[in-house]
Amino acid sequence: MRKFLFIGFLFFPATLWAHGFGGSGFLHPLTGIDHIIAMVAVGAWSAQLGGKAIYRVPASFLAMMCLGGVVGIQKIPVAYTELSIALSVLLLGLAIAINKKIAWLIAAVAVGLFGFYHGYSHGAEIPNQHKVAEYIVGFLLTTLGLHIAGAVAGLLLLEEKNGEAILRIAGGLGAATGVFLFLKLLI
Amino acid sequence: MEHSRLSSLLWVVAAVISVALLLFNIAGLWPFIEFVFVSLLSIICWLKYFHKPLPEQNAALPFYILSIALFIILNAIRFASGYASFIQSNYPGFFKQGMALDYTAWFIILVCFPASVMLFGAYSLAKRTTAGFFFGCWAFFYNIAESLLQFKVELGSISTYKHEYFLAVFAAMVLFLLSAYGIMRLIKPNGEMIAANTELALPTKRKVNLWSALFVTLVIIYGVTLCTQAGILPVGVIAGSMMGGMIGWRKTTAMAPADPYKLVPLYLLLQALFYVHVGEETITHFNRGIAAITGHSWSDKEFNYFIAFLGPVIWVFAAWSLWKRQAFGNFILWFMIVGMILGEPTHVLVFPVVRMFKQGVGYEYFSGMYTALFPMVPAIIALVVIIKDHKAQKAHHA
Numbered sequence: 001m002r003k004f005l006f007i008g009f010l011f012f013p014a015t016l017w018a019h020g021f022g023g024s025g026f027l028h029p030l031t032g033i034d035h036i037i038a039m040v041a042v043g044a045w046s047a048q049l050g051g052k053a054i055y056r057v058p059a060s061f062l063a064m065m066c067l068g069g070v071v072g073i074q075k076i077p078v079a080y081t082e083l084s085i086a087l088s089v090l091l092l093g094l095a096i097a098i099n100k101k102i103a104w105l106i107a108a109v110a111v112g113l114f115g116f117y118h119g120y121s122h123g124a125e126i127p128n129q130h131k132v133a134e135y136i137v138g139f140l141l142t143t144l145g146l147h148i149a150g151a152v153a154g155l156l157l158l159e160e161k162n163g164e165a166i167l168r169i170a171g172g173l174g175a176a177t178g179v180f181l182f183l184k185l186l187i
Numbered sequence: 188m189e190h191s192r193l194s195s196l197l198w199v200v201a202a203v204i205s206v207a208l209l210l211f212n213i214a215g216l217w218p219f220i221e222f223v224f225v226s227l228l229s230i231i232c233w234l235k236y237f238h239k240p241l242p243e244q245n246a247a248l249p250f251y252i253l254s255i256a257l258f259i260i261l262n263a264i265r266f267a268s269g270y271a272s273f274i275q276s277n278y279p280g281f282f283k284q285g286m287a288l289d290y291t292a293w294f295i296i297l298v299c300f301p302a303s304v305m306l307f308g309a310y311s312l313a314k315r316t317t318a319g320f321f322f323g324c325w326a327f328f329y330n331i332a333e334s335l336l337q338f339k340v341e342l343g344s345i346s347t348y349k350h351e352y353f354l355a356v357f358a359a360m361v362l363f364l365l366s367a368y369g370i371m372r373l374i375k376p377n378g379e380m381i382a383a384n385t386e387l388a389l390p391t392k393r394k395v396n397l398w399s400a401l402f403v404t405l406v407i408i409y410g411v412t413l414c415t416q417a418g419i420l421p422v423g424v425i426a427g428s429m430m431g432g433m434i435g436w437r438k439t440t441a442m443a444p445a446d447p448y449k450l451v452p453l454y455l456l457l458q459a460l461f462y463v464h465v466g467e468e469t470i471t472h473f474n475r476g477i478a479a480i481t482g483h484s485w486s487d488k489e490f491n492y493f494i495a496f497l498g499p500v501i502w503v504f505a506a507w508s509l510w511k512r513q514a515f516g517n518f519i520l521w522f523m524i525v526g527m528i529l530g531e532p533t534h535v536l537v538f539p540v541v542r543m544f545k546q547g548v549g550y551e552y553f554s555g556m557y558t559a560l561f562p563m564v565p566a567i568i569a570l571v572v573i574i575k576d577h578k579a580q581k582a583h584h585a
Contacts (some may be wrong), residue, residue: 141411146408
């Protein structure tokens with residue numbers, strides 16, 4: 001039972017702030033359940049992979065997110081952004097649920113691709129006359145916070161008896177949310 | 188019947204009659220009938236099982252605490268669905284004529300009042316007082332009644348109710364089952380007791396550090412978010428209390444969790460008094476008062492989600508976690524202690540004074556002022572208990 005506390009803790013910011021971002025880069029990653037789950041999942045997956053992956057995988061997400069943000073701010077058209085974000089939630093959840101050890105480089109490349117789309121989404125929604133650098137730093141810092149929260153919560157879970165199984169179940173729930181988001185966009 | 192038990196019974200009956208009349212006069216038939224029905228049922232149950240040995244009430248406490256958190260979650264979803272205006276327009280005969288059941292009235296009468304009663308009841312149950320059994324029954328029966336009402340209101344108006352993915356129905360279902368199970372545990376306890384610290388595997392240094400990292404990260408995210416929404420003033424109070432709480436937690440209860448039998452009752456009393464304070468802030472629009480002195484607009488909706496619903500869900504859940512001796516509950520206990528002792532007096536000493544300088548007015552009422560200091564009392568006592576226990580443990584290990 002006590003492990004569910006960690007899962008609840010992982011997702012508590014979702015319900016807390018999913019109502020408008022007032023034009024702030026800091027708030028944008030917290031405005032949608034899709035962003036939050038994906039970012040926390042990146043941290044949790046990196047904890048599951050262990051070793052150097054714990055900082056390299058989230059770093060890849062952040063770097064590509066920065067790039068995606070710049071592309072989004074430039075209003076360069078990129079297709080299927082929302083679908084890709086929903087897919088990222090689904091696949092990251094699935095990765096945690098499957099819990100298969102893979103090379104950190106493969107994980108970093110996959111996560112980086114997702115990061116690009118998340119960054120694009122943030123960048124494309126920048127309010128007019130907003131300071132670009134401040135906005136990008138804002139969403140990168142919040143994303144970093146969510147990665148750390150996910151990674152630390154993942155490590156804490158893995159220290160518990162049955163924690164690995166609980167983490168996999170949490171991943172499964174994340175994947176189910178991804179399916180829901182995906183279908184919502186398609187239907 | 189023992190003198191103390193007769194005394195408790197008489198106090199409870201007097202209080203039930205008075206509150207029922209109050210509800211009938213200010214809110215109307217629906218709240219009156221629900222309250223009277225639930226209270227009568229609880230008194231009957233209380234009388235029937237009066238002979239039970241008091242310490243066994245603890246078996247129902249974790250379920251009781253979780254049911255309060257779930258009750259607030261259910262109402263948070265109802266808030267998102269516009270429940271107050273829906274029941275007002277669809278069941279006008281059940282409410283007092285001319286009573287505007289707007290958000291504030293709904294929150295105070297049908298959310299804050301019962302939740303505060305439940306929290307005071309939780310304190311009574313945790314302290315194993317005679318009236319604890321009554322409060323246990325009252326909260327579980329009330330939650331069952333609320334679950335059934337949710338089914339009736341939402342599923343009975345399937346095409347007109349604003350369903351939030353039927354989350355309220357799902358929450359009501361869980362609340363119903365949890366409350367029914369809670370009643371069973373209250374009537375037939377299995378005598379579950381909490382192990383002493385010496386019998387538990389205490390947290391390792393690595394775990395404490397990981398928890399600290401998690402808390403710091405969340406405090407930073409929370410602080411930045413709140414700062415963007417409400418300005419630096421409330422952030423200083425809340426994030427400052429969190430950081431102060433974390434230092435206190437690391438120095439004392441991180442390695443040896445607090446004794447739940449001593450601390451959970453105090454924490455629950457603190458929460459009860461704090462939720463009454465949230466009620467005052469809601470009636471008098473604390474967010475607007477803060478917005479006026481900081482220049483940051485802080486909408487009613489955001490305030491309600493943050494302060495009236497989602498915050499209390501986490502704080503109440505922390506009582507359960509504290510009962511289970513988890514790091515989360517112990518950290519939140521410390522956060523609350525620091526927040527109540529250093530943060531809440533700002534309603535009296537800082538906010539009205541800042542307004543004096545900014546707006547050139549005199550020292551006047553500021554939202555939340557009248558109830559801000561009461562949660563300090565259990566907070567100070569809890570602080571003393573923690574420090575005493577910590578010193579005793581250090582002396583024992585020396």
